[in-house]
Amino acid sequence: MKQLSFAAFISFWSVAGTLFVLSLLVPAPRSVEPADRRYTLQDIARHHSVDDCWMAIAGQVYDFSQFIPKHPAPAATMVAWCGKEATQGMKTKGYGNDHSPAAWAMAEAYRIGVLKSE
Numbered sequence: 715m716k717q718l719s720f721a722a723f724i725s726f727w728s729v730a731g732t733l734f735v736l737s738l739l740v741p742a743p744r745s746v747e748p749a750d751r752r753y754t755l756q757d758i759a760r761h762h763s764v765d766d767c768w769m770a771i772a773g774q775v776y777d778f779s780q781f782i783p784k785h786p787a788p789a790a791t792m793v794a795w796c797g798k799e800a801t802q803g804m805k806t807k808g809y810g811n812d813h814s815p816a817a818w819a820m821a822e823a824y825r826i827g828v829l830k831s832e
């Protein structure tokens with residue numbers, strides 16, 4: 715009887731262990747990563763206000779709705795570019811000076827996809 719329960723114990727844990735290892739090896743179904751989503755300028759144009767602000771910059775698409783209140787310049791400077799291709803805005807700040815590398819790096823956190831040519 716003891717031998718039988720020992721054998722049952724061993725087979726249970728070998729099956730459980732095998733299933734566990736297999737579950738680690740089989741990749742989970744891959745959903746579309748936000749960074750891979752593709753948006754047209756038409757999609758972006760629908761988000762053109764202070765609390766719903768998307769921009770395309772250098773081929774990437776960003777949702778800056780949460781960032782505008784944190785931006786160091788008055789909201790209107792950014793809002794003028796919401797819903798648009800805004801590479802020029804980012805590179806000139808509206809008066810000819812590019813943003814710092816830190817500002818460009820900050821934008822990465824708001825990236826939602828890439829620009830799809832229409």
Ligand code: HEM
Nearest residue numbers: 786787791792795800803804807808812813814817820821
């Ligand atoms: C595309 C439209 C934008 C316009 C027109 C714009 C304009 C400006 C202006 C006028 C200033 C203040 C003046 C100055 O520092 O020279 C400024 C500063 C700044 N902006 Fe923007 N901005 C835009 C987008 C962004 C974005 C998308 C980010 C980052 C997510 C950003 C981050 C910053 C930072 C960190 C500063 C401080 C100065 C610097 O690091 O360059 N801005 N911006």
